[in-house]
Amino acid sequence: MTPRTVLEALARSPLGYLRTVWPLRALGFLLSGGVFATAAYLGVGGLFTAPIGTWATVLCAVAVVVFAAALAGPLERRRLALVDRSDRSDRSDRSDRSGRGDRSDRGDRSGRGDRSDRSDRSDRPEPRNGLLVAGYGAASVLAVGWMDLAVVLVSLGIPGFLLLAPLQPTASPWQTVAGPVAGALLLPVSAYPIGAWAGVRATVTRAVLFPKDHELREVVRSRARLVDAFETERRRIERDLHDGAQQRLVALTMKLGLAALDLPPGSAAAGEVAEAHALAKEALTELRELIRGIHPQILTERGVPAAVRDIAGRCPVPAHLDIDLSGRLPAAVEQTAYFVTAEALTNIAKHSGADHCRITARWHDGLLRLDIEDNGSGNADPARGTGLIGLADRIAAADGRMLLSSPPGGPTLLRAEIPCGRPSA
Numbered sequence: 001m002t003p004r005t006v007l008e009a010l011a012r013s014p015l016g017y018l019r020t021v022w023p024l025r026a027l028g029f030l031l032s033g034g035v036f037a038t039a040a041y042l043g044v045g046g047l048f049t050a051p052i053g054t055w056a057t058v059l060c061a062v063a064v065v066v067f068a069a070a071l072a073g074p075l076e077r078r079r080l081a082l083v084d085r086s087d088r089s090d091r092s093d094r095s096d097r098s099g100r101g102d103r104s105d106r107g108d109r110s111g112r113g114d115r116s117d118r119s120d121r122s123d124r125p126e127p128r129n130g131l132l133v134a135g136y137g138a139a140s141v142l143a144v145g146w147m148d149l150a151v152v153l154v155s156l157g158i159p160g161f162l163l164l165a166p167l168q169p170t171a172s173p174w175q176t177v178a179g180p181v182a183g184a185l186l187l188p189v190s191a192y193p194i195g196a197w198a199g200v201r202a203t204v205t206r207a208v209l210f211p212k213d214h215e216l217r218e219v220v221r222s223r224a225r226l227v228d229a230f231e232t233e234r235r236r237i238e239r240d241l242h243d244g245a246q247q248r249l250v251a252l253t254m255k256l257g258l259a260a261l262d263l264p265p266g267s268a269a270a271g272e273v274a275e276a277h278a279l280a281k282e283a284l285t286e287l288r289e290l291i292r293g294i295h296p297q298i299l300t301e302r303g304v305p306a307a308v309r310d311i312a313g314r315c316p317v318p319a320h321l322d323i324d325l326s327g328r329l330p331a332a333v334e335q336t337a338y339f340v341t342a343e344a345l346t347n348i349a350k351h352s353g354a355d356h357c358r359i360t361a362r363w364h365d366g367l368l369r370l371d372i373e374d375n376g377s378g379n380a381d382p383a384r385g386t387g388l389i390g391l392a393d394r395i396a397a398a399d400g401r402m403l404l405s406s407p408p409g410g411p412t413l414l415r416a417e418i419p420c421g422r423p424s425a
Contacts, residue, residue: 006083007199010192022083023191026198029082030148033201036075037145040068065141072137072145076205083202136208144201151197159186249287253280299338303328307338308359315345317354317374323361329368333420336398337361337370340416343387344372352376352412363420370416378410391416 003009006029009022017023044061052060165171165179256277263270299307305323312319328334341359348357354376361370382388382404391414392402400418 004085005199005202006195007203010195010199014192017195018188018191023195025082026191026195027152029079029198029202030152030194032075032079032082033140033145034149034152036068036072037141038149040064040141043068065138068141069135069138072140074137076137076140077209080202080205080209083198084206136205148197148201152194155190155193156187159183159190162186245287249280249284253277253284256280296338299334304334304337304361307334308341308361311338311342311345312359315357316349317345317352318356319345320356320358322358325361325363325368329363329420332398333368333418336394336400336418337368337416340370340391340395341372343391344414347380347387348372348374348376348412351380352378352410354410354412366419366421368416368418368420370418371413372415373411373413375411377408378406378412379408380404380406380412380414388414 003012003020003022006022006026009017009020043064047057047060047064050057160183162179162183165183166176168175171179256273260270260273260277263273296307296310298310303325305321305325308323309321312321329337345357348354352374354374357372357374359370359372361368363369380388382392388402388404395402395416395418398418400416403415403417404413406412
């Protein structure tokens, strides 16, 4: 996965960081702020040397600083893209996945593509009010920009001074040899303080100018934690039912069956025991269905293909399966894919009027694509409470998205795209 910020690139691979474009991006980020602050100070200094009078000089100097601060705020937002590409990467990922999915299906007919574009635009972070932006711009011009320039000068100045040691007239012979060697060794090292300072500056800039974006990211992470906790609780309940209540019902069914064998055939007691035996068997069947719905054991043991075949076999609408997954997916992805398929088949059986359906699953380039298509009457509408909103929420919690094409008269195609790693053997 490509790093989205300079700090992420530094932390992920300190040695590989030097082989990327991030050091140059960090240098450009700091130089752009330092040069802008220097230009503003040179303009103010030039005014004080001009023979225009004290008051005129002060007023013009204040005007230059205010103008520079007003320009610095938008400049900070532009510069941020050099060392923090998280929003652009998010949009790129979504557009790439949309391109892969929508070129080959009918998803565009439902208009979902246009709504996705609008939601992408709404996801872009908006800066805070103009006064705060101007205040942060003033701080950048008056102080922080100089710090950016100082970090660059110190980081590059030391190896630069050593590299130029042979040109210094007072340098001894050993200095003319050792200086360039030490400078060449220190020059790559200078990329680390420059990158670290640029990352810190970018973090502060985002926290000040785009606090809402950070809050939204935390909400997404909180939702993912809630889903994980919910799945853990589902598994615990499934284990308790499987090992406790189900075993007791099995024992009760066996005892009732044995008791029926010991009673005279046709007697009233035999009839009552036989009826109780039948009710116990029905309760056991219902409990097994409940356990399978909470968390199917076959999904844990054999993965998505076997679990989807299991629920498709129990669906009243005949289903054709085309599942090509070479190994096991992450547990959270398998759970999402299973329950999306189960809910979609339930909707088909209850609402579509279809006489057959098709389930297709493929993994490609870090993305699981799950298609459930039926030849029913179409016109599926999430607002009518057919479970589609719950499906979309569940997929979104896995950092995926749901596409729906359901024109009046059918057919209906539901597509779930869920990011995941390469399937394991």
